[in-house]
Amino acid sequence: MKTRVTEMLGIEKPIIQAAMGWIARSQLSSAVSNAGGMGIIETSSGELDAVRAEIVKMRALTDKPFGVNVAQAFVRDPSIVQFVIEQGVRFVTTSAGDPMKYTAMLKDAGLTVFHVVPNLAGALRAVEAGVDGLIVEGGEGGGFKNPKDVSTMVLVPQVVAAVDVPVVAAGGIVDGRSMAAAFALGAEGVVMGTRMLTAAECPVHDNWKQAILSADATDTVFLNRAGPGPALRALRTERTTRIEKEGAPGGIFAEFADTQAVYFGGDLEAGVALTGQVAGRIDSVMPVAQIFEETMRDYDAVVARLPR
Structure with missing residues (x-):
């Protein structure tokens, strides 16, 4: 497929892999690149020494293209731009911040830049900043969100109609059927996040993967809509149900508590497990290559069946 x-x-x-904090590192990202997609290394953990080491590992694990995400809300030091440039990375996604801040510097260094946007206003500002493309993120996806969430079905065609740069759809993308829907809306690529959490190569604990396999589409919660701080979508647990009902008196980030225990220790009550609504459509753990092969095959089958 060419777009x-x-x-x-x-x-x-x-297919671009979501830049999940602590998770989007060489083990998963190299598998994505080797399968023909775009693997992304995260920076939202703030562990730039570890990120540098992961980029080195990527070059040993794949000869295919990969990128880095600059999560501006979590990495506020402007030296992050020079850091990414020095690593020889050619593709950057920027998110959780103003695209005016880093886009010109990254593009002046010859990098391709896509910015993640949650609404039309953000998309127009990113285009004004000079980005090469947009990742348009619907509110059904997991992770940190704009509190005024808009679904992928509404947001993608709204943005596509207003801009000339290519659009990548994020939120609700899990297979060939949902990719075909995104392309029908005008997207030219998709992001997979929650589906990648359940990939065989994903390093998260099996408890999290099994919770996703067991989940219904209603088994996530949208938290902190009223602030302060960002809103987010996460797996429903006793902890997140309490936050949903009572709020987060100590601030939403305090509720994350021990992220490592959640992600890699399997204690889903030790913090917050960021997960999208498509958890309700995932029923198996598969290697990334198989996920992508089935996605492309099913995409073709869905498109071929559409009435003309």
Whole structure:
């Protein structure tokens, strides 16, 4: 498949892996790149020494393109731009901040830049900043969100109609059927986050993966809509149900408590497990390559069945 996204990024399949904090590192990201998609290394953990080491590992694990996400809300030091440039990275996604801040510097260094946006206003500002493309993120996806969430079905065509740069759809994308829907809305690529959590190569604890496999589409919660701080979508647990009902008196970030225990220790009550609504559509753990193969095959089948 060829789209402006695959052509820009030099990838075979128009699938980008979400930049999940602590998780989007070489073990998972190299598998994504080797399967023909775009693996992304995260910076939202703030552990830049570890990120540098992960980029080195990526070059040993894949000869395919990969990128880095600059999560501005979590990495506020402007030296992050020079850091990414020095690593020889050619593709950057920027998120959780103003695209005016880093886009010009990154593009002046010859990098391709996509910015993550939750609404039309953000998309127009990113285009004004000079980005090469947009990742348009619906509120059904997992992770940190704009409190005024808009679904992918509404947001993607709204943005596509207003901009000329390629759009990548994020939120609710899990297979060929949902990718076909995103393309029908005008997207030229998709992001997979929660589906990648359940990939065989994903380093998170099996308890989290099994919770996703057991989940219904209603088994996530949208938290902190009233602030302060960002809103987010997470797996429903006793902890997140309490936050949903009572709020987070100590601030939403205090509720994360021990992220490592959640992600890699399997204690889902030790913090917050960021998860999208598509958890309700995932029923198996598979290698990334198999996920992508099935996605592309099912995409073709869905498109072929559409009435003409």
